[in-house]
Amino acid sequence: MKNFILVGLLFLFSISISAQETKVIKDGKKVTKEQVEKNKKEYQKKIKAAKKKASANKNKPNKKEKNTKSNSEEQENLKETAASKAAEKKVKDKVTGKYKGKKVYTGPKGGKYYINKNGNKTYID
Structure with a gap:
């Protein structure tokens, strides 16, 4: 019975030793927890900077637009998000006209x- 308890304790101890907090990235290199936290902080800083830039660009009035728009058209333009503008940049297809x-x-x-x-993308019949 003592041997069984001893083997059980050794098993638990060996599991705790092998359970280190490291991650393996695509290159096969191990990354420590501190490096992961550092990368997260850098990524969050980049996101904040991108959001500030997007909001600054959104608030700038476009001089090329005409001021003859109705209120409903202005509200529809305000609803456009950064996601739709980014999606337009990614599109490689040809522009063939206008709809709404x-x-x-x-x-x-x-x-x-x-x-x-x-x-x-919203398809038109």
Whole structure:
């Protein structure tokens, strides 16, 4: 009975030794917890800087726009988010016109769509 308890304690002790807090990244290198925390902080700083930049660009009035827009059109433009603007930049398809004030793109198979306020493609019949 003593041997069984001794083996059990050794097993628990060996598990606690091998359970270190390291992560393996794609390159196969081990990363310590401190390095992970440092990378998280840097990433959060980059996100905050990007948000500040996006809000600064959003608040700037566009001089090319005409001031003859109705209130509903102005509200629709305010609803556009940074996600929709970023999605428009990623689109590699050709611009073929306008629909509801948005650019209409034609995809490689001939489908026509525009980027909605959420940054998603909305197809047109």
